Amino acid sequence: MKTRAVIRPLAASCRSRHGVLLRGTGLRWASDTWSSGPPQEVGSDSVHFPGALKSRFTAEMKFHNPAEQNAMPTYRIMDADGKIVDNTRDPQSASDDEIVTWYKNMLTVSILDLIMFDAQRQGRTSFYMVSAGEEGIAVGSASALSAEDVCFLQYREQGVLLQKGFTIKEMMSQLFANKDDNGKGRNMPVHYGSGRLNVHTISSPLATQIPQASGAAYALKMQRLINPNVPPRIVACYFGEGAASEGDFHAALNIAATKSCPIVFVCRNNGFAISTASIEQYKGDGIASRGMGYGIDTIRVDGNDIFAVREVMLEAKKRALEGGCKPILVEAMSYRVSHHSTSDDSFAYRAKREVEEWKRRDNPITRLRKWMEKKGLWDEDKEKEARASIRKDVLREFSAAEKVKKPALKEMFTDVYEEITPEAQQQIKQLKELIEKYPKEYDVSVHEGGIKGLN
Ligand SMILES: Cc1ncc(C[n+]2csc(CCOP(=O)(O)OP(=O)(O)O)c2C)c(N)n1
Ligand SMILES: [Mg+2]
Numbered sequence: 001m002k003t004r005a006v007i008r009p010l011a012a013s014c015r016s017r018h019g020v021l022l023r024g025t026g027l028r029w030a031s032d033t034w035s036s037g038p039p040q041e042v043g044s045d046s047v048h049f050p051g052a053l054k055s056r057f058t059a060e061m062k063f064h065n066p067a068e069q070n071a072m073p074t075y076r077i078m079d080a081d082g083k084i085v086d087n088t089r090d091p092q093s094a095s096d097d098e099i100v101t102w103y104k105n106m107l108t109v110s111i112l113d114l115i116m117f118d119a120q121r122q123g124r125t126s127f128y129m130v131s132a133g134e135e136g137i138a139v140g141s142a143s144a145l146s147a148e149d150v151c152f153l154q155y156r157e158q159g160v161l162l163q164k165g166f167t168i169k170e171m172m173s174q175l176f177a178n179k180d181d182n183g184k185g186r187n188m189p190v191h192y193g194s195g196r197l198n199v200h201t202i203s204s205p206l207a208t209q210i211p212q213a214s215g216a217a218y219a220l221k222m223q224r225l226i227n228p229n230v231p232p233r234i235v236a237c238y239f240g241e242g243a244a245s246e247g248d249f250h251a252a253l254n255i256a257a258t259k260s261c262p263i264v265f266v267c268r269n270n271g272f273a274i275s276t277a278s279i280e281q282y283k284g285d286g287i288a289s290r291g292m293g294y295g296i297d298t299i300r301v302d303g304n305d306i307f308a309v310r311e312v313m314l315e316a317k318k319r320a321l322e323g324g325c326k327p328i329l330v331e332a333m334s335y336r337v338s339h340h341s342t343s344d345d346s347f348a349y350r351a352k353r354e355v356e357e358w359k360r361r362d363n364p365i366t367r368l369r370k371w372m373e374k375k376g377l378w379d380e381d382k383e384k385e386a387r388a389s390i391r392k393d394v395l396r397e398f399s400a401a402e403k404v405k406k407p408a409l410k411e412m413f414t415d416v417y418e419e420i421t422p423e424a425q426q427q428i429k430q431l432k433e434l435i436e437k438y439p440k441e442y443d444v445s446v447h448e449g450g451i452k453g454l455n
Pocket of ligand 2 (some may be wrong): 241270274
């Protein structure tokens with residue numbers, strides 16, 4: 001064995017017996033000795049600085065310019081005509097029936113979107129967000145998840161919910177904030193959540209779900225360390241490229257990497273954060289390049305290719321659970337065909353022609369349809385039948401949910417603390433007095449139990 005000159009750190013006062021990194025020193029307590037990673041070999045051409053273990057010395061002064069690097073390639077299996085680009089690799093990991101189900105789920109998202117967008121315009125709901133162009137990312141990635149896998153969503157992932165088993169009735173109950181809503185009508189529309197399906201409730205402040213997701217993934221890892229009989233599962237965390245500009249994104253990726261959490265980050269890069277085009281959002285190579293910076297296995301995938309998204313997600317999940325677990329970053333490329341939300345008019349900041357071009361040129365739904373038609377799985381009659389039946393289901397649930405009462409007024413005060421506090425009791429009393437004093441101002445008949453719902 002070679003003799004090694006070991007560099008020892010000076011900061012003895014930083015010692016800890018908890019086996020954790022201390023104050024950013026890169027120093028680790030191990031068996032009563034300090035170690036800053038592999039020791040320095042005499043005469044080596046690289047030095048093992050605690051902060052960069054594999055860096056070689058060089059006499060060439062070179063500033064590394066990211067513009068000189070090739071952009072990370074985009075993985076795809078199926079082209080815009082629904083043709084498999086490498087015909088030795090027909091997607092094998094699903095049955096024809098499953099593929100048809102994905103297609104129908106994508107169609108459902110798009111039909112739901114059309115109906116709910118119009119419903120908002122008619123004043124029947126306050127708000128809605130459309131997923132047009134991103135159905136393949138949501139449905140394809142969720143097709144690789146199990147019911148137990150835990151999801152954190154941003155808001156444009158209705159396809160994940162449907163693929164996981166969220167019903168149209170549950171969606172409508174949330175959108176109309178009625179008493180059947182899992183969230184008891186407390187959130188604005190599209191903020192779905194489901195304990196049954198392990199989908200955390202969507203929250204509006206951008207990127208807050210990302211560190212929460214890393215924390216949840218760490219908890220899943222701990223859970224299995226304590227009880228190895230618990231089946232392995234991952235967290236799938238979705239967000240847009242705009243949300244990746246938030247500090248939360250960076251903190252979440254770093255903690256997931258350093259704590260080796262079983263999480264797959266799925267970034268939907270749809271080219272816009274409301275009116276800010278991605279070209280104005282960042283200078284680097286998309287979001288994928290950031291994964292590399294955090295030491296995370298990363299892949300960029302064509303989000304219009306549902307097969308590629310699914311395969312990537314299956315592999316990502318496998319890798320996330322291997323060995324001591326690790327995070328994975330998937331950047332799924334797409335184009336936000338719709339306006340940002342019902343509160344936005346995107347033609348104020350982008351050309352209608354550009355949008356029409358994308359709609360015509362490439363779309364995850366028509367791409368899969370073309371593939372299914374080539375395989376003899378689908379035709380015009382089946383398309384008409386499926387569209388008519390989905391539309392009927394959506395409209396039935398729509399009118400049913402619209403008629404269901406809103407939650408009882410008291411639900412405004414429940415679930416904050418285990419019991420309603422004396423202060424909140426006081427507020428309930430005051431609210432009751434106010435409603436009774438101004439009955440014309442407060443029509444509480446739409447709420448379950450009317451005024452009695454406060455008791
Ligand atoms: C902290 C915070 N800042 C700003 C907003 C307003 N906002 C809502 S969505 C959005 C754009 C997000 O873009 P992206 O993450 O790319 O998702 P996309 O809408 O494209 O799906 C912004 C700025 C917010 N909700 N939260
Ligand atoms: Mg975006």
